[in-house]
Amino acid sequence: MNPILEKTLHGAGMWSAVVSRGKRLRLTDLDGGANVGMLLYNALERIERYNMPDTLKGQHIFYLRAPYCLHSDMGRLIASITEDSVGWHDTVCGHSDAARVLAKYGGNNYQKSRNHWNRNGRDCFLIELAKWGLGKKDLVPNLNLFSKVVSDEEGKLSFIPDHSKAGGVIELRFELDTLIVLNTCQHPLDPDLVYRHRHVKLEVFTGDSPAPDDPSFTIRPENLRAWENNQTYHTLRF
């Protein structure tokens, strides 16, 4: 199947779009070691948004992989992970900001380096959110696709370097009409002291509506009930 959109995000790039339900977003780590910071909102009711706690406690997991789902804060699913060659994606560590990037990588502003300057995750999120009428109040814990962070029994976190290899793929199927806001800035806990501009290919495909026996819904009874909530929402609204 040919994508209806194909685009390569250059390192520390950003993108936002509304993608309707049933369509799929496929991201490919072209260089290895990519990180995609992502926030998701119901495109029609942007006060409904991706919710890290409900996603984790609803599925009894600390990280994301296929065929798990991304839950909203309204008891519904925003997206399902339909394909995943990476196997572990972080969602608890947030994103970088200007102070952190400056402290970690040193000064590298636009004046000095033009478009090879050091952007940060927070600025990228806020810039793209503003284009849809959203702002600081809408910044919530985000996804860090392609990145792995593990916890020991005391809760100490360790970033696992070189987790995602070149060619690594994750694909999301949207269960609501979704506003996607993403950037490719490095993970905030990545100990690499070199600022990397890694490339990510982004493709959007059309798709079919899922059935109740979809693996993303059968893996947890919570996911099936959330999808039933989506069905109710769509039946009433459309």
Add this chain to the structure above:
Amino acid sequence: MTESTLNPVTAVFREVIPAGDWWVHKIKKGQTLRILDLEGNQAADTLFFSAVAPTERYSADRTIQEQAALYLTTGTKLMSTEGNALLTITADTCGRHDTLGGACSRESNTMRYAHDKECMHACRDSFIRGAQEWNVELTKRDITCNINFFMNVPVSADGGLTFADGISAPGRYVEMVAEMDVVCLISNCPQLNNPCNGWNPTPVEVLIWN
């Protein structure tokens, strides 16, 4: 575990929050807030905002990032969305507090337990009402991922996450000093469907010292 040297007799404010109620109160820079688990195993869902500009608020991810660790205890800086410390935990006789589990909502009750649990009282409704009573401009947008004092959500090395029986007990407390003027919003959790409140939601007490 770190015990406090503060005496409840010298507190300038004391109030018991029944289970299912909300409490919103300003904590001035330098004041110390204690949350006391009166009967044990009671989750106190808590949010903080800058008292001056509530767009600046508690950030769970920023707090985790700052200490590269999941659980909150003595020494943890509770970080804001602008990268500032709102408060620092100075005493803790429970040992570990959660900031991954978020708040319960009537909507998430349907997802987590059963569709017919939608009618049951939940923390987000308390958060919404408390936020509105403090500042009429606040809405659901301002209700973000909170702290669950006294709640135990262990994460395993292989990535599992569970709501476990509490590690708190009657009389255990957590204490924090405000690093700036903040507003504290607590929902004393009414959840009956999991062990976060020991299946029996009970009161907590808040105390403030100058």
